[in-house]
Amino acid sequence: MAKLPELAVTGSTGQLGGQLARLLAAAGGAQRLLVRDTGRTPDLEGAVPVAVSYADAAQARESLAGVKTLFMVSAAEAEDRLQQHYTFVDAAAEAGVQHIVYTSFFGAAPECTFTLGRDHYATEERIKASGMDYTILRDNFYLDFLPLLAGEDGVIRGPAGDGVMAAVARADIARSALTVLGDPALHVGRSYDLTGPEDISLAAAAELLTAGTGRTVTYRNETLEEAYASREQYGAPPWQVDAWVSTYTAIAAGELAGPTSAVHELTGREPRGLADFLAGAHTI
Helix, strand or coil: CCCCCCEEEECCCCHHHHHHHHHHHHCCCCEEEEECCHHHCCCCCCEEEEECCCCCHHHHHHHHCCCCEEEECCCCCCCCHHHHHHHHHHHHHHHCCCEEEEEEECCCCCCCCCHHHHHHHHHHHHHHCCCCEEEEEEECCEHHHHHHCCCCCCEEEECCCCCEECCECHHHHHHHHHHHHHCHHHHCCEEEEECCCCCEEHHHHHHHHHHHHCCCCEEEECCHHHHHHHCHHHCCCHHHHHHHHHHHHHHHCCCCCCCCCHHHHHHCCCCCCHHHHHHHHCCC
């Protein structure tokens, strides 16, 4: 049996992990793609699919045997996501993984406004206590999500007020991760706040979306009560609605503001802003 690659990448069937896996393959690197469903794994040169579930400790340890460097994207949003993360991080340490690179969230803290940011912080702490070398990529809100925020009527609704965010393109995060994985030893113990080049409000984003997509997009600020009421129709559990609403209140609180130079430092290129992203500059 051939030896499996010592670099493992999770999330390759999703957007961010998929972009990174393609970049690694294009650079000629071998990688172990850890996925829940190996039938959905992208077909890439030098990539070996291996089945794993974050919540299955025994399977995770087996899938990570012989891995030196692990790129871990956060699990799909779920009520037990933090426990899944703990299980997987512990399994990685037990399997002998030397260095873990984790995609966290900008401003992650025990009491940050964005509820899921608290889970990211707790995951960071679990990683730091694991004994493994680590690098944390703290991603701001994704530029890629902005066109999806508008409803069928073209209105973005949420209690973000006049707050701004330094939203970042997934492609810039993937390129930053590629640099870290190229020589992980240079990034041990580092946390990088990955942002776009500018602070942008949802009102300004709506104007750029209108200009860049040909669809009329507007922003309407909501009160907290309106925000919860307008999302009742989806029948989502309370924790998920809290996460949706707190995305906007985190913007209003200023917790996603403040562009950094981290993407440029890691990649040598300026991150793209929303106008460039919409113009097609979001290709890697």
